[in-house]
Amino acid sequence: MKTPPSICNVNGLSIAYQQEGSGETVLLVHGITTYSFIWRRIVPLLRDRFRVISVDLLGCGGSAKPLDVSYSLPQHCEILRQFIECLGVTPVHFVGHDIGGGIGQLFAVRYPEKLHSLTLINSVGHDFWPVQPIIAIRTPIIRQLAMASLDIGAFRLVVRRGLYHKEMLTEELMDHFWKPMRDRAGRRAFLHFANCLNNQHLVEIEEDLHRIKLPVQIIRGDADLYLSEAIAVKLHNDIPGSILTRIATGGHFIQEDEPESLAEAIGLSLKKQR
Amino acid sequence: MNNQQTEIEKLRATVKVLEEENNQLSERAEDAMLLGLVAEAIEGLTEPSAVIDQVLERISILKNLPFVTCGSLLECAVEKIASYVAFSDEPETGYPIQLTPEVYRELSDGPYLLDDLQNISTGLTKETSPLWSALLIPFHCHQYGDGVFLFFDRQTDGNRLPSMLFLLDQVVRLAIGRLDNIFLSRQLAFLNAELEEQVLLKTKDLRTANTRLTEIYERFVSVLNGVDSYVHVTDTRDYTILFANKTAKELFGEAIEGQKCYQVFRQKNTPCFFCKIPRLLATRTEADQTVTWESLNPLTGKWFLNSERIVDWPDVPAALLTVGTNITDLKKAEEEKQQLAQSLHQAQKMEAIGVLAGSIAHDLNNILSGVVSYPDLLLATMPPDAPLRKPLETIRAAGARATKIVQGLLSLSRRGMQVEEPVDLSRLFSDYLESPEYRELLIHHKKVRVVTGELQKGLVVLGSPAHLSNVLMNLVNNAAEAIQDGGVITLGLERFEFANQPPGFTAWRPGPYARLTISDTGSGIPLEYQERIFEPFFSSKELGRSGTGLGLAVVWGTVTDHHGYIEVASNEGQGTRFHISLPLVKSDKRREVPPEGLPVQGQGQSILLVDDNEQQRLIASEILLHLGYKVRAAESGEAAISTLQDNSFDLVILDMLMPPGIDGLETYKRICNFNPRQKVIIVSGFSQSEQAREALALGALQYVQKPYALAKISQVVHRALLG
Missing domain, CATH: 3.30.450.20 (PAS domain)
Incomplete structure (x- = not known):
């Protein structure tokens, strides 16, 4: 039975999260179009060894969805810092997927002392996102997302493109993805989230990445159609000592495609780094 | 190199054009998709505000417009219906909105584009949106009346709204179409509901009325069928x-x-x-x-x-x-009633006349006694060649005729038959045909021929031969008188039985009857007289030659007394036929009809004659003495009792009415008190009365009707003394 999310109040903004297991804290941070549910297959594989916290970013899942607050990467970064401080779990192993990976890069540059390690899974980076057109449909991702927020058919297309194992797209999984779009507040926050994304924030820290001393693992699902391989390669090249792990049958939503491989990669990485 | 550069430039220009075209095509495709999404989103919605909500959100999201709203137009003021604000949770964001009169007027011509917000006052502050453009699309719908859609955009990428005008106008038309559709559907549903209610009410009323009408009809038919x-x-x-x-x-x-x-x-x-x-x-x-x-x-x-x-x-x-x-039964009953009334009328008339005739007859009888009795006595003692014999015989004949009239009157009184004995009807016919009356009739009516048809033998009825003979004579007389210039009278006698009870024949009983037929070829009876011929004293010239007017009345009375029935059929100018039906006597009642005898002489037996009338006493005494009896007379019942108490007589002849003293019945009762074996004969001037019947029932031997005739009294006295 699924436990209800816990809430942490950060500067008047309620942040929802799930916490399981004990040990060093692993903070799982999702990306756009998803929320903490995306870690549902990973948490059980890690909780025996770690305290696993999966958080809903501002504007996503069970967290607050204000429109008068920016959902930019630096904003998320600051909220997460206060969040882990509030929970008293620093330092943490930061595991970020997609946008969550972008936040992780910022976090590692700004607050390296609050981290044990950094794991970037199919992460954004530099200026290769999110305005990069998806070649297959020749439409900017932001417009794709706008359409997807209004039409479950369009959303299913988005999710389907993100999976390597297409058969994994069950109604149950689609329900998780579509849940925030069921009400106007969810849709509006989602679009606000998308509108606030600005690759400039990562371009600005390009040089800083070279100075990261933390153990960093970059995990690339080779079947990710949304974010190019070039991002992973560049991050691996830019961050000294980083490890690049490639999973051939992982799509953008690699947590669904290959949870065991992913968890193993994460676990091995954390163990080694520790 | 230059050529290559030129070529590259050309290719770049071509690519740019293609990209531009591609973008435009993509936009058109997106627009089409947007219209599809909007149409899909509002399909099936029934709340007008939900329709506008859905439309505004989709426009805002898909066309990336930060603020879109829709409101009713109250002159220049826009009253909010719904809004979608991409950047704020505040529901009243952007409001109040007020148009300038100029913009308001422009809206009457259609959509209006504003490059800035100079001519429109909104709640959008310059701080949050320094460069706004707006597109206003007016509309009119049933639900909200005049209104306007307002689309606001930040001019970060230049003014995009002009290029969206066509699309947004289409979206607005789509939304308004849906609103009108909802409104009309609601109106229709409302009207339908109202109509249904009215139909239900009407149907109920009609059903009730129909049921009531059916009930009324059923009652109507039921009553009429009943x-x-x-x-x-x-x-x-x-x-x-x-x-x-x-x-x-x-x-x-x-x-x-x-x-x-x-x-x-x-x-x-x-x-x-x-x-x-x-x-x-x-x-x-x-x-x-x-x-x-x-x-x-x-x-x-x-x-x-x-x-x-x-x-x-x-x-x-x-x-x-x-x-x-x-009313068939009623009619029948009425006819029967009329017949009964007629019968009653006739009976009453006959009764009244009977009483009168009875009184007259009683007096006349006493007077006639002298005329009838003395010639008998005188002729009995007179030598055959005596010169006075002829005149005396004439006197006797006249007395006999007068006696017949008196007897007719007595018959009319219907006080019963003087004699009730078996009568052989064929003998009655033959006796009549040999009688002086018949011969006299033929002499008077020389042109009349009497034909005797079959006269069936052995038909015997119970009754009075004299009265029945009188009936025959009367009818033949009438028939003869109806024949003026020659004709035929036909007589018949046959056994006959009625199949059913004939009308008016109340005494009818099933069984054999003797039917006497007397028909003639005479003048017939006029229709108007046919119903009255049996009335006493009714007489017409043709019918009344006999002068008494009692003939047919007597016939009617006699037949009725004999429990018989008369039928008359007559055609004027053609003749008349009478059928007289009399009940035949049963075989055990048939007796030998006694022959008419000569006077029987007495043997000197003693007789006490009791009569209050002196003349009667004298005549009777003379006759009885002549017959060889010893006679003593008493003038009252009381005197007779007194005489009998002191003397013995072989026979008492007792008159019934002797006013003012005790009557014959009382006298007889007193005689019986002291001498029950005393032989007594009852006599009376009236027909057999109740007193006479009672006396006979007490033991009196005979009843004899006055006047005293020699032969008749001799036989009666003789039989009484023998018994």
């Missing part, structure tokens, strides 16, 4: 039967409705000549105009009392209601 009379309604225009009750259908056929009345009730092809419709239509304005008439229906053979009037009938200007009550 009536014994036939009831039908006829269209006065074409004589079609519109309605008929059960009785009418039972009498004239189940399928008579729809047929013509004259065909159904009379089997005719044209309306009846006595039809009451024209008369009723002519007088229909008169209140309660009803025609009542009796008719004998030729199809059923029944009498009906018809009552007809004009009544209202659906879709018929004038309908005829006919109620026909079967």
Whole structure:
């Protein structure tokens, strides 16, 4: 039975999260179009060894969805810092997927002392996102997302493109993805989230990445159609000592495609780094 | 190199054009998709505000417009209906919105583009949106009346709104179409509901009315079917039967409705000549105009009392209601009643006359006694060649005739038959045909020929031979008198039996009758007299030649006394036939009819004669002495009792009426008290009375009617003394 999310109040903004297991804290941070549910297959594989916290970013899942607050990467970064401080779990192993990976890069540059390690899974980076057109449909991702927020058919297309194992797209999984779009507040926050994304924030820290001393693992699902391989390669090249792990049958939503491989990669990485 | 650069430039220009075209095509495709999404989103919505909400959100998201709103137009003021703000949770963001009069006027011509917000006042502050453009698209719908859609955009990528005008206009039309559709659907649903309610109410009313009408009709038919009379309604225009009750259908056929009345009730092809419709239509304005008439229906053979009037009938200007009550039994009863009344009238008349005649006859009888009795005595003692014998015989004959008249009067009084004995009718006929009266009749009516048909032998009735002979004589006399210039009288006698009780023959009993027939070829009896011929003293010239007017009355009385029946058939100018039917006597009552005898002489026996009339006493005493008896007379009952107490007599001849003293019956009772074996004969001037009958019942031997005739008294006295 699924436990209800816990809430942490950060500067008047309620942040929802799930916490399981004990040990060093692993903070799982999702990306756009998803929320903490995306870690549902990973948490059980890690909780025996770690305290696993999966958080809903501002504007996503069970967290607050204000429109008068920016959902930019630096904003998320600051909220997460206060969040882990509030929970008293620093330092943490930061595991970020997609946008969550972008936040992780910022976090590692700004607050390296609050981290044990950094794991970037199919992460954004530099200026290769999110305005990069998806070649297959020749439409900017932001417009794709706008359409997807209004039409479950369009959303299913988005999710389907993100999976390597297409058969994994069950109604149950689609329900998780579509849940925030069921009400106007969810849709509006989602679009606000998308509108606030600005690759400039990562371009600005390009040089800083070279100075990261933390153990960093970059995990690339080779079947990710949304974010190019070039991002992973560049991050691996830019961050000294980083490890690049490639999973051939992982799509953008690699947590669904290959949870065991992913968890193993994460676990091995954390163990080694520790 | 230059060429290559030129070529590259050209290719770049071509690529740019292609990209531009591609973008435009993509935008068109997106627009089409957006319209599809909007249409899909609002399909099936029933709340107008939800429609606008959905439309605004989709426009805002898909066209990336930060603020879109829709409001009613109250002059220049925009009253919010719905908004979508991409950047704020505040529901009233952007409001209040006020247009300048110029913009308001422009809206009457259609969509209006604003490059800045100079001519529109909004709640959007310059701080949050320094460079705004706006597109206003007016609309009119049933739900909100005049209104406007306002699309705001930040001019970060230049003014995009002009390029969206066509799309947004389409979206607005789509939304307004849906709003009108919802409104009209609601109106329709409302009207439908109202209509359904009205239909339900009306249906209920109609059902109730229908049920009531059915009940009324059923009651109407039930009542009419329960009536014994036939009831039908006829269209006065074409004589079609519109309605008929059960009785009418039972009498004239189940399928008579729809047929013509004259065909159904009379089997005719044209309306009846006595039809009451024209008369009723002519007088229909008169209140309660009803025609009542009796008719004998030729199809059923029944009498009906018809009552007809004009009544209202659906879709018929004038309908005829006919109620026909079967009065056949009533008619029959009425006829019987009339016959009874006539019989009663006749009986009463006869009774009254009888009383009168009885009184007259009693007095005349006493007077006639001298005329009838003395010639007998004188002739008995006179030598055959005596010169006075002839005149005395004439006196005796006249007395006999007078006696007949008196006896006729006595018969009329209907006080019973003097004699009741077996009478052989064939002998009655033959006796009559040999009688002086018959011979005299033939002498007076030389042109009359009497034909005797078959006279059946052995037909015996119980009654008075004298009276029955009188009947025959009377009828033959009448027949002869009806024949003026020659004709035939036919006499007949036969055994006969009635199949049923003949009308008016109340004494009828099943069994054999003797039928006497006396018919003639005379002048016949006029129709107006036929019913009156049996009345006493009724006489016409033709019928009354005998002068008494009592002939047929006596016949009627005699036949009635004999429990018989008279039938008369007469055609004026052709003749008359009388049938007299008399009940035949049963075989055990038949006796040898005694022959008419000569006077029987006495042997000197003693007789006490009791009569209050001195003349009667004298005559009777003379006769009895002449016959060889010893006679003593007493003038009253009291004197007789006294005499008998001191003397013995072989026989007492006792008159019944002796006022003012005790009557014969009382006298007889007193005699019986002291000498029950005393032989007594009863005599009376009247027909056999109740007193006489009682005396006979007590033991008196005989009853003899006055006047005292020699032969008759000699036989009666002789038989009494022998018994």
